[in-house]
Amino acid sequence: MAEQERMVEAILFASADPxxxxxxxxxxxxGADPAEALVHLRKRYEGxxxxxxxxxxxxxxxxxxxxxxxxQKETTETRKLSRAAIETLAIIAYHQPCTRAEIEEIRGVAVxxxxxxxxxEMEWIRFGRRRMTPGRPVTYVVTQEFLDHxxxxxARDLPGLKELRAAGLLDNRPLPGAANLSEEDAEAEDQxxxxxxxxx
Numbered sequence: 001m002a003e004q005e006r007m008v009e010a011i012l013f014a015s016a017d018p019x020x021x022x023x024x025x026x027x028x029x030x031g032a033d034p035a036e037a038l039v040h041l042r043k044r045y046e047g048x049x050x051x052x053x054x055x056x057x058x059x060x061x062x063x064x065x066x067x068x069x070x071x072q073k074e075t076t077e078t079r080k081l082s083r084a085a086i087e088t089l090a091i092i093a094y095h096q097p098c099t100r101a102e103i104e105e106i107r108g109v110a111v112x113x114x115x116x117x118x119x120x121e122m123e124w125i126r127f128g129r130r131r132m133t134p135g136r137p138v139t140y141v142v143t144q145e146f147l148d149h150x151x152x153x154x155a156r157d158l159p160g161l162k163e164l165r166a167a168g169l170l171d172n173r174p175l176p177g178a179a180n181l182s183e184e185d186a187e188a189e190d191q192x193x194x195x196x197x198x199x200x
Contacts, residue, residue: 004028007034011028018060048064049063050063054153055153056147088119096141097141099140123145124143
């Protein structure tokens with residue numbers, strides 16, 4: 001098993017992108033068990049400067065979150081996301097899979113093709129399954145690259161209302177349609193909504 005751990009470690013270390021168990025199996029000798037090796041490797045890296053983390057259905061070696069400041073350097077941001085793009089990305093992340101019409105309904109304004117194209121080009125969203133409704137509209141979902149960029153294992157790890165408010169990213173106004181709900185009730189509704197969205 002120690003040799004298999006070394007193989008998995010070498011592959012993850014050399015890979016810029018997260019690697020799936022199937023990809024590890026394809027590279028390792030016949031009969032190897034990368035899934036078990038990953039369990040042991042992940043434990044070995046606990047508390048170290050580098051961690052073995054799950055990103056979607058793949059695995060990667062990443063800097064420990066508390067040491068991320070050591071990797072920062074001042075660079076000129078060549079392309080910032082517009083407010084429309086940030087809102088569109090957030091809606092897709094929290095409500096996926098969702099159609100353009102659903103995004104527009106939540107935002108209250110039309111979504112330009114350029115906004116969606118930018119997010120597709122950045123590979124932070126991708127096309128999901130078509131809806132089985134009239135016109136069979138395409139849906140959008142976030143990608144593994146999005147999860148990797150924000151250090152999330154899955155979309156279920158996105159912060160909830162409480163965390164967003166605590167971080168000052170949301171004001172304390174009630175949600176639309178939730179004028180008569182207490183914050184606890186709104187929080188409960190939000191959690192139920194999220195669990196329904198991710199059951200697919």
